Amino acid sequence: MGGEPKVTVHGDAVFQRREWRVERGAWALAAVLIALALLGLFGAGPLSWTGAGSPDGLVHAEYERFTRERGPTTLEVRIAPEAAQQGRIRLGVSQDYLEAFMVQSITPQPSTVVGGTDTLVYEFEVDRPDTPLTVTFNLQGEQMWLHQGELGVEGSAPVRFRQFVYP
Amino acid sequence: MDSVLRALAVYVILLVIFRLAGKRSMAQITTFDLLLLLVVSEATQQALLGDDFSLTNATLVILTLVAVERGSDFLRWRFRWFTRVTQSVPVVLVSRGQMLREPMARHHINESEILAAARSSQGISSMAQIDYAILEQSGTISVLPKSQTRQQ
Numbered sequence: 262m263g264g265e266p267k268v269t270v271h272g273d274a275v276f277q278r279r280e281w282r283v284e285r286g287a288w289a290l291a292a293v294l295i296a297l298a299l300l301g302l303f304g305a306g307p308l309s310w311t312g313a314g315s316p317d318g319l320v321h322a323e324y325e326r327f328t329r330e331r332g333p334t335t336l337e338v339r340i341a342p343e344a345a346q347q348g349r350i351r352l353g354v355s356q357d358y359l360e361a362f363m364v365q366s367i368t369p370q371p372s373t374v375v376g377g378t379d380t381l382v383y384e385f386e387v388d389r390p391d392t393p394l395t396v397t398f399n400l401q402g403e404q405m406w407l408h409q410g411e412l413g414v415e416g417s418a419p420v421r422f423r424q425f426v427y428p
Numbered sequence: 429m430d431s432v433l434r435a436l437a438v439y440v441i442l443l444v445i446f447r448l449a450g451k452r453s454m455a456q457i458t459t460f461d462l463l464l465l466l467v468v469s470e471a472t473q474q475a476l477l478g479d480d481f482s483l484t485n486a487t488l489v490i491l492t493l494v495a496v497e498r499g500s501d502f503l504r505w506r507f508r509w510f511t512r513v514t515q516s517v518p519v520v521l522v523s524r525g526q527m528l529r530e531p532m533a534r535h536h537i538n539e540s541e542i543l544a545a546a547r548s549s550q551g552i553s554s555m556a557q558i559d560y561a562i563l564e565q566s567g568t569i570s571v572l573p574k575s576q577t578r579q580q
Binding site for chain 2: 288291292294298299303304305309329330332427
């Protein structure tokens with residue numbers, strides 16, 4: 262000790278080593294989470310972007326597997342021109358789904374919206390009978406966890422898809 | 429994906445702005461610096477979060493910012509050039525009691541600021557008692573009094 266001033270340090274080498282180990286583990290976990298976030302596990306990314314179509318190919322929906330509560334998401338629905346009846350396309354969307362996602366805007370604007378028992382029917386006027394109609398729903402997640410969506414046109418099996426809403 | 433990229437972009441933008449502004453930009457937190465800091469954070473908020481107010485987004489943004497800071501800390505420890513690029517180098521302002529006019533002028537530091545640092549950190553009242561004064565990377569001025577260095 263040779264005249265060195267004594268310093269009181271309430272250290273604990275064993276605890277410190279354990280803490281370093283936990284920190285290293287946490288950093289690795291953070292790196293993995295960020296990589297997964299970049300890939301889209303928590304929304305917006307290759308893991309999240311997906312699509313589903315009706316069996317007859319009349320309706321195709323592009324959506325995000327993973328979305329967030331109070332976060333924006335889009336649902337893009339492509340409807341084949343054969344689905345039009347008298348210049349109109351009637352697209353039905355399940356009410357359950359619309360309760361989980363609030364519609365902020367729809368492009369193009371539907372000419373009418375008719376409520377049914379468990380579906381809401383959006384009616385679009387089409388003036389070009391040979392090109393498919395693409396409808397974009399700008400949505401906001403309202404309810405957390407897993408939701409099942411269903412949409413379709415009259416006389417065709419509906420498109421079913423699932424979306425997960427993170428808190 | 430966009431949460432991580434937004435956080436990265438904001439980190440880089442802030443780093444570049446404050447790095448180019450110089451070491452002294454936020455060194456002593458005066459009342460106005462604090463206000464400025466609050467306004468900067470308010471202005472950054474929208475760019476960081478976008479229109480996504482979810483817990484997930486906030487978590488990812490915070491996680492990314494902390495991880496990037498930790499990562500650049502590591503790079504600063506590992507590579508000296510990275511420290512120089514992101515945090516600059518210390519500058520000697522007073523050497524053996526002599527004020528060095530050029531570095532002081534470059535950093536817009538005058539005698540009274542060095543004396544203020546000497547008073548608050550060493551209880552020194554005049555330039556004659558100062559051996560060295562150094563502008564640190566953090567922007568603070570370290571003062572070494574004459575007696576202390578003579579003793580060695």
